[in-house]
Every structure is written in C-alpha cells, then in structure tokens.
Amino acid sequence: MVWGVLGVFAALRLVVSEVFGHDGGRVTAAALALTPYVALAAALWALALLVRRRWWRGGVSVVLALLLAAPLVPRVVPDTQPAVTGPEVRVAALNLYFGKANPQAVVDLVRTHRVDVLSLLELDGPARTALREAGLRSLLPYEIAYPAGAGVGSAILSRYPIEELEATGPSTFSQPSARVMLPDSTPVDVVAVHPVPPVTDADGWRSDLAALPSPGSGDVVRVLAGDFNATLDHAALRALLETGYVDAAEQRGAALTPTWPRRRIGPPVPIDHVLVADEAAVLHFDAPVVEGSDHRAVVAHLRLPE
Numbered sequence: 198m199v200w201g202v203l204g205v206f207a208a209l210r211l212v213v214s215e216v217f218g219h220d221g222g223r224v225t226a227a228a229l230a231l232t233p234y235v236a237l238a239a240a241l242w243a244l245a246l247l248v249r250r251r252w253w254r255g256g257v258s259v260v261l262a263l264l265l266a267a268p269l270v271p272r273v274v275p276d277t278q279p280a281v282t283g284p285e286v287r288v289a290a291l292n293l294y295f296g297k298a299n300p301q302a303v304v305d306l307v308r309t310h311r312v313d314v315l316s317l318l319e320l321d322g323p324a325r326t327a328l329r330e331a332g333l334r335s336l337l338p339y340e341i342a343y344p345a346g347a348g349v350g351s352a353i354l355s356r357y358p359i360e361e362l363e364a365t366g367p368s369t370f371s372q373p374s375a376r377v378m379l380p381d382s383t384p385v386d387v388v389a390v391h392p393v394p395p396v397t398d399a400d401g402w403r404s405d406l407a408a409l410p411s412p413g414s415g416d417v418v419r420v421l422a423g424d425f426n427a428t429l430d431h432a433a434l435r436a437l438l439e440t441g442y443v444d445a446a447e448q449r450g451a452a453l454t455p456t457w458p459r460r461r462i463g464p465p466v467p468i469d470h471v472l473v474a475d476e477a478a479v480l481h482f483d484a485p486v487v488e489g490s491d492h493r494a495v496v497a498h499l500r501l502p503e
Contacts (some may be wrong), residue, residue, distance in 0.1 A: 203261050295319050341375075386418070411440040
C-alpha cells in the first residue's frame with residue numbers, strides 16, 4: 198500500500214509535473230507542494246524495508262526516494278552569483294492574513310531589514326490605515342495600493358519614488374506593478390504577486406501565474422515578490438522561472454524554508470517568493486516571522502547590474 202502510494206506520487210511529480218509540465222487539478226496541485234515530505238517518507242520507508250530485509254521493495258523505495266530528493270538538492274546549495282557592481286535594493290513581501298498582521302511588527306520588519314520596496318498582500322482598508330498610523334508611511338512614503346476585503350487587496354510601498362505600471366495581465370486578485378527609481382536613477386520594476394490558490398481554482402491559479410510578466414530585456418531589472426501559492430515543485434512556477442528569473446531563496450540555499458501556514462494546521466511549505474531577473478545577484482535572503490500573519494515574510498537583498 199505505502200509502496201504503491203509512493204509510486205503514484207513519484208509518477209505525478211516526475212512525469213506529469215516535470216516532463217509534461219502540468220500540475221493537475223486542485224488535489225494534485227496541493228499534493229505536489231508536499232514533495233519534500235513525501236521524499237522524506239520514502240527514505241524512511243525504504244530504511245524500514247531494508248532493516249526487515251525486504252530487499253526488492255526496499256531497493257525500489259530507495260530509488261523512488263532518490264528520484265524525489267534529487268530536485269530538492271539545488272534548493273539547499275547556494276549558487277554562485279553574477280559579478281555585478283550596480284546598486285543594491287532590498288525587496289520584501291508579506292501576506293497580511295486578511296489584514297490581521299500586527300502593524301508595528303510590519304514596521305519593525307521594514308526597519309530591521311532596511312527594506313526599500315515592500316509588496317503587501319491581503320491588504321484591506323483598515324489594515325492600510327493601521328499601518329500608516331504605526332509609522333510605515335514615514336519609512337516607505339511612496340505607495341501604489343488597491344486595498345480590498347476578502348484577501349484580494351495588494352500594494353507596493355517604496356522608499357524611493359515610484360511610477361505605476363501595467364505589467365501584468367488580468368488576474369483574480371490585485372497584482373499591482375511599479376517602476377522604482379533608485380537614488381542613482383537606476384530603475385527596477387516590481388510586481389506584487391498573489392494568484393488565486395490552486396485549491397480554490399486550479400485553472401485560475403495557472404492563468405494568474407501565466408499572466409505575470411517575463412524578466413524582459415534592456416536596462417530595467419524586474420522583480421516579482423509575493424505569495425505565489427506555489428512551490429518549486431509546481432510546473433507553473435518552474436515555467437515562470439524558465440523565462441529568465443531566479444528564486445532568491447534557492448540562490449542562497451534556503452528554498453526549503455517554509456513560509457506558510459504559521460497559524461493553521463498543515464505541513465508548512467514555501468509558497469512565498471522573491472523572483473528576480475537572472476542577471477542580478479542575490480546577496481542575502483531571509484524569511485522572518487511577522488506577528489499576526491499566517492505567512493512568514495520573504496526578504497531579498499539584491500545587487501543589480503550597472
């Protein structure tokens with residue numbers, strides 16, 4: 198029974214998702230996020246079978262465990278970064294848990310990590326007011342905000358002047374985008390990412406991710422920051438990375454750090470990300486806890502090309 202379940206899951210992850218690039222429906226998309234746990238379970242099951250001298254099944258389970266674990270290895274090994282010498286920028290994203298995150302904790306996040314650009318998801322009107330009263334506007338005075346209830350509101354806040362863009366296609370939730378002008382006049386484009394969860398609408402989730410812009414070309418580096426409702430085990434996110442982005446957590450060997458859920462029952466998984474065009478360098482990544490949110494924040498310290 199266990200061996201059969203592991204075999205079906207391995208086929209889903211390694212053939213359906215990896216080879217054919219499809220994550221299936223709501224159930225399979227949710228299951229794929231659990232790949233690291235299933236790889237660990239396969240390894241433990243293989244060990245148990247080998248201890249009991251069930252060599253054939255144990256050997257097959259070892260192979261399944263290795264196949265499932267192989268894609269996870271790059272996520273814990275830091276990558277060599279491009280030798281760029283341009284300006285630095287710190288980009289963070291936080292899902293506010295329907296506006297329930299502690300406003301002072303959000304301000305402390307920005308101050309402690311010296312955040313230059315902040316992507317906020319699940320922002321409603323009362324949360325926006327509370328964040329301003331807590332002093333967030335004094336740290337990040339420039340804002341493009343679409344507050345709304347039911348978790349669909351989003352915003353981009355910046356230390357530096359910003360100009361609103363229309364970089365994304367239609368999406369279920371608000372996904373604003375902006376061009377941030379750094380002090381040396383270097384522009385960087387930032388998108389606040391929040392596709393609908395696949396367990397709610399798998400087709401809408403794929404459509405929302407597919408509508409996100411590619412890194413583009415030219416003199417402007419693009420950053421996607423937010424709650425992607427996807428892990429690196431999802432073909433929909435890997436397809437986005439293949440357009441020319443890198444995942445900041447993976448670049449620093451921290452891509453197995455779970456970001457959700459913190460206040461709900463369930464195995465925690467890394468669904469919050471900062472993606473940046475691959476010509477930029479990722480100097481540091483962190484996923485700090487923010488009081489009141491069911492997500493960890495994600496913070497990436499980036500260096501841009503000149």
